[in-house]
Amino acid sequence: MGEASKLSRYLYTVIVLFVIWIMLTASLDPQELEFGFIASLIIAAFTYPIFTTAGLSNLHPKKVAYAIAYIPxxxxxxxxxxxxxxxxxxxxxxxxxxxxxxxxxxxxxxxxxxxxxxxxxxxxxxxxxxxxxxxxxxxxxxxxxxxxxxxxxxxxxxxxxxxxxxxxxxxxxxxx
Amino acid sequence: MNALSITGEVLVFIGTFFYFLSTLGLIRMPDVYNRMQTSTKSATLGSLGVIIGTGLWAVGKGYSPAWIVQTVIVATFLLLTNPISAHTLIRAAYKTGIPMWAGSVVDKYDEHLKAKAQAEEPEEEGDEE
Incomplete structure (x- = not known):
């Protein structure tokens, strides 16, 4: 499996960071979400090269379903x-x-x-x-x-x- | 709501029990490798029980539901990082030459290292143990 495009790797990092942010703050307050989203965008720009090589293909529904089934x-x-x-x-x-x-x-x-x-x-x-x-x-x-x-x-x-x-x-x- | 805090209390109790077991194992086991085995147990079921139990208990007592989400996050990060330290510790123990207990039955890693050292360069000896 070759490396995914930069954009897809970047977007994947943003999504993961944002999900972690939502769970850490545990609130859906628009202000919190806005700031978290901006922070994810900025941090992902620096960290995506070491964070992932597969990019968005990690979020394939089948993979996510198996990952959830793996927990229990x-x-x-x-x-x-x-x-x-x-x-x-x-x-x-x-x-x-x-x-x-x-x-x-x-x-x-x-x-x-x-x-x-x-x-x-x-x-x-x-x-x-x-x-x-x-x-x-x-x-x-x-x-x-x-x-x-x-x-x-x-x-x-x-x-x-x-x-x-x-x-x-x-x-x-x-x-x- | 009260069923939640009771579940939380039971989980904390189970977690504490596993902490106790791993401490007992730390004393009873014969060598560093087997002691590591029992101490990873405390980090998994013990900490998991205590952390998640605290979250459930807090929600049951009327604190904000954020408690359970955040404790789950804490537990997840613990589960992600704990095995790395366990692996590093046991590998360091092996590499520094701490012997295995006399009752150990097999050591494939030793065979593997020897075969590898032989295959690489026979002339350079003295470097590895």
């Missing part, structure tokens, strides 16, 4: 993982089996990889240690038996299915 999905995954780690902390025998595993991702864009790494880290029990190309190195608090094979491909397959796959189906559409 992610929160649910986070709560489940939280309870899992809570169980490991409270259990008298402390059932942990940590290790650094290797996962592979299908995401191509940098933003997509960043959000995947963030999602992995936010889910308790897994922390992204490093990303190299399409390979993720993840510290995992409970490495299952199936991932403990000597076969490299098998290992990557199992750990990817457990760590990256659940998020990828959404992030693939949102960020590509």
């Amino acid at each position: 999905y992610f929160l649910w995954a986070m709560i489940v993982a939280n309870l899992d780690v809570a169980y490991r902390v409270l259990h008298p025998k402390r059932p942990i089996r940590p290790g650094i595993v290797k996962c592979r991702t299908v995401l191509r864009t940098d933003t997509g990889k960043l959000s995947l790494a963030n999602s992995i880290t936010l889910t308790p029990g897994t922390i992204t240690l490093d990303v190299d190309g399409d390979e993720y190195f993840v510290h995992w608090i409970w490495v299952p038996d199936e991932a403990l094979t000597d076969n490299e491909e098998e290992h990557v397959k199992v750990s990817s299915a457990n760590i990256t796959k659940p998020f990828e189906k959404f992030l693939k559409v949102i960020f590509g």
Whole structure:
């Protein structure tokens, strides 16, 4: 995906900044809106080159719908993982089996990889240690038996299915 | 309106409970990596519960609805930035050579780094650990 035109990137930055402004002030007072709009226009002029490369295409309805659907999905995954780690902390025998595993991702864009790494880290029990190309190195608090094979491909397959796959189906559409 | 503030109070309570759990984990876990695991938990469900709970409680008590919108924004920014610091900390811990707990089962990153160092330049040794 090549870079979008300057205008589209600029407009996208303005829209995002303005939405954040509205939410931060949480008021629809015309004076507030006017000032926020002017401020967004000015700030976006300076920041759009580092803010986005895809521009308005980020606001494609399908992407927005997936992004909204991703929120409850992610929160649910986070709560489940939280309870899992809570169980490991409270259990008298402390059932942990940590290790650094290797996962592979299908995401191509940098933003997509960043959000995947963030999602992995936010889910308790897994922390992204490093990303190299399409390979993720993840510290995992409970490495299952199936991932403990000597076969490299098998290992990557199992750990990817457990760590990256659940998020990828959404992030693939949102960020590509 | 009161149901809202009760929900808020329950959320704050749940959040505090997860803060407690992550502190407990900080003491119980054997090495820095596993301690990081339990402390990211406090930042997610703990802070999320407390922040959103405060917003709901305030709206239920009759403060302006802006409270909930703004607390959601605060929570969003927290969720966006927290994992970056967690990732940086754990990576720094690994790069400075803090050993993993003896019970760790696998370390693919070490294999990867070694393979990479070998592939790059065999003559330049001594630089990396």
